[in-house]
Amino acid sequence: SEDKRPGVLFHCSKEVVDYITDNLFRQTADTLSDPKTTTPVEREDKYIRVVCSTLESISLLLRLTQSHPGYETQLLPLVTNLLHEPQFWKIHKHPSPKVRSLFYHCVSEVTSSSACDIPAACQAVRAGLCDVDAAVLPPAYTALLHLAHKHPLCWEELGCSSKKPVTERLLRLMSDGCRGVATDVAPLLLPLLAVIPHSALTQPAEFYSKLLQAIANNVLRCEIFKSQQEVAVLQQTLFECVRLLSKDATLDRDFWHNVITNMIGEVIQLAIRTTRQLDSCATFESVVSLSLFWTRRAVKQFANSSTDEGVGITASSATSNDNSIAINTANSPCRVSEDSDSKDTDKVNADDHDSKDTDISKSDDCVNTSRTSLISIPSKTEAVSANFTQDLNDILWNVCFTQCILALEDPNRFQLQQICLLLRIIQNPKSHTNSKKSGVKFAPSVTKSPTDIIYNTSNTSILTDERDQSSQGGDREVFNSQFQNCVDSVSKLVTDSYKLYKNGESDLKINYLKLFAELLTVFEEFEPYGGLLKDYETSGDDGESCYMFVLHVLVPELEHCDYGVQCVLAQVLQSHLLRLMPGQQMLVMEAILRTSSVEALRAVLEKQQQHKGQLPDSVRAWLSSAPLGARLVRLLKEALALTIALAYERQDIANEERRRRARGKQRREDCSGEELEEESVLVAHNQRQHLVALVQMVLAAEVSPHNASPVQAFQFSSNYISQILVVLHTSLPTELHVLHHEDSASSTVSNVELVVQLATTVFSSNDCWHLQHTYRLLHSLFLMLCPEDLILALSSSSQKNDDE
Structure with a gap:
């Protein structure tokens, strides 16, 4: 056994x-x-x-x-x-x-x-x-x-002091593209960097720079690899090594400026601009994860700097601090210290453990928690380190947004989609970065060796604690800290995307608008639309710029003919509407009523219904307000008039064609008039569908209005539902029944279909049955739609019953 x-x-x-x-x-x-x-x-x-x-x-x-x-x-x-x-x-x-x-x-x-x-x-x-x-x-x-x-x-x-240092062979291997074994060798780089002491490197910064550049070059030359998995492993290795080395206090600002600008920036540019083997989603996830790590670390360091200078903490509390990276071994492991006055590698003694329990860990939990000695952390050093970490994050995002701005100079649909993907990951990193990644297992056989450095028993990642923290998604404080110094770049992105939407290629308009909407949604709290308000005077009060932006930019754009575009704008409008004062909200809604079409009004009301619980009472009551009811009646009259006009126009075209055929002439070669007529019919049909949905939505909100008294609901019903019934009744043909009813209805009374649809919607409201116009309309519709023989049969049957 x-x-x-x-x-x-x-x-x-x-x-x-x-x-x-x-x-x-x-x-x-x-x-x-x-x-x-x-x-x-x-x-x-x-x-x-x-x-x-x-x-x-x-x-x-x-x-x-x-x-x-x-x-x-x-x-x-x-x-x-x-x-x-x-x-x-x-x-x-x-x-x-x-x-x-x-x-x-x-x-x-x-x-x-x-x-x-x-x-x-x-x-x-x-x-x-x-x-x-x-x-x-x-x-x-x-x-x-x-x-x-x-x-x-x-x-x-x-080490480098030997005749044949292994660092040179490592750099040569990375320069050669890992020689086809990137998936096996690249995951070893992170733990290898963690165990190489500074004393083994004559010029650590130069070696780290060459190594990161070699990894980045492999990612940039992703077409030389046979599989996308190799590129994905190299990309992940690059960002994990950057995260690890960012804890080394001996690396100066010039080193990091070069790494972020010339290495990570190039990788981001490749992810935005090309469709090659590089996984753009994974790249953007790594960027956001790295930024969250730096931001949380800076926030932690700022919090530590507020304590008194020289306050002692036990090592058990240091386990959750990001001051160092420790390698937990049974011997004397290396520790890369972040203190500015520590240039060399320190030694941290760990408790004696059995060799089967030792492992390499890149998280700070590797510090021995059983130590009881005190560690003095000067607050000034922590503040300097926090500022440095925050600077790294600022450089990262400014480089990233600069690449996005450059992509907009020569845009295509793919690049715009990639930028939107980046923004969605920024907005909700939890949905993208919560998948745990496998760690590195070194056992040569299936049976796990007690001396394996890293186990994979629970799908543990290389940087377990750090990645878990990054995957939790930043709260608003962390989010604001991430981008507080990048507002200018974001504002330029917003301005450029809006200008391209207004003046760019027509086939990319929807993509420009989606990018514009994503930017406004993600960076809503920063109000990045200042460049669009230069022609408008603002008082500088809180919320004034948001109000001016909504009133002078978003509301006029609702007149776009595409319903999908209007839905996107309505979503942005709704999110900004919640930031306004109640009085400003009502002014915006009145402006929407004055200028918006049926489609735009429907899009706005749908978004309000979705966020009904977040709206103030004044906006919720607006669904049963007099201006909305009056606007609804006016839109109904316009739709019915357009339907009747189109019906007569189609009848005239049909009559002209019959006369030409009677004279033996061929059909006209020029069909442009017919094409325009078909387009007009299609537009009218779409407006009809939107109008039916709009009326149904308003009546559904009116039946059980939020915070509205029964008196208000009845006033709305008696005033505007009654007007709707009158309009529907008067739009019916004067002849209630004629021979060849189907032909007549399809040519001159095509608005009957719209009347029936709207009447069905109105009849669903309980309040309409208290109105006399309801029964008149119902009687007229019955006479219009019933066949003649059925009416005569009913009439004779009724007379026979009376005789009996």
């Missing part, structure tokens, strides 16, 4: 180690097989299988027996002899890539043992970092990470 395997292996440990030694150092392809009965290829394949299985058995032996009580006394000497055998560390030169790959998997396991020959391991790992076969690179870099994690002193052999 599985429980007995460690005991059996420990009991037979000498025989097992001897067998491993024999397979690795004594056996050959010819000794393992019979040369007389097998071909050279078969012998070589068997030898490779035996060597690979033997390397895996070393990992399994250490994994299962390290926790045994007698490991140190009985098995450790045997393993030490094996791992100090020079031939063992020469396996990395084996001609088979499969053997070399399994060798580095084995090295990842043996580095956790005190029996490991560290100098020999350093040389072997360094050789594997530039292996000719790309399949060997992922296990080689994994072995490097395990080696650096368990033995920090290895950087004396691997």
